[in-house]
Amino acid sequence: MTDRAPVARAGRPRVAAVVGVVGELVITLGVLLGLFVVWQLWWTDVLGERTQAQAIASLDWDPRPLPPAGDEPTATATPHREPAPVLDEPASGTTFATMVVPRWGSAVLPISQGTSTDVLDVLGVGHYDGTAMPGQVGNFSVAGHRVTHGKPFNRIEEIQVGDPLVVRTEDLWFVYRVTSTEVVRPVDVEVIAPVPGEPGVSPTEAQMTMTTCHPMYSARERYVVHARLDYWLPAAEGTPVELEPALGST
């Protein structure tokens, strides 16, 4: 080093300064990017799980199914298949229902009105504005994160045709059965049409649709699950039998 110093003396401090500062910037940027990944993949889940649990806790009613203890023979409740009483669409951001996917266990997910990021990032599952309400003829459509922000729909690819999806409002249980799953482009809004896939057609059945991102950690496509209403049940009359395996797994 001392050999070359006399030659480089004039230019070297300036070059060293530039290289040093650029190096610092690059290292700082790298650390910030790493922090962003930590925030996105970990901290948003911490916050999302907390706010979604609060949304459930702040409901006026208890959305958890009754435990299958001997005193209430839930399986004997008669399924209703006549047209169900339908709620009005609530104000944006209002948590008005919950859902359980028995294949995922007994986790209760809050469903809130709207699909903007301030609903989906905070409250979890969001109900598309203007689509049918639970049990209503039409297409009750919801969206949820598959990764990050509490990732309510993380395990969507495990859902099989025939699986129950159990939705609960204050007074009623709705049991939908999965009819199909598909991967579509983000612009394919016909999946949430009143008759899925057939925009403009008048619905005659109560259906349900879940959308989330696909593949994981990408927004290139959407993973979509369609289901059809099997039956509904007033909460006062019992708990859907579909929830009993889920209850048992806790």
Next chain:
Amino acid sequence: MMDSDDTAVVTVYGMLWRVLPGPTWLKIVVLVALAAAVVAVCFAWVFPAVAPIMPFNDVTVE
């Protein structure tokens, strides 16, 4: 050994180290506190503002 004066003066973090008062342990405490503050600001405001621009968070059809 590197000539610490030359390199320390020209880098931002080196300058920060020299500007901070007190003994080494106090400088470390202050720097850790500063780093924690930067992380907190990023987590609370910067990253939530940047995230919507990122192309992996859309779950809706529109």
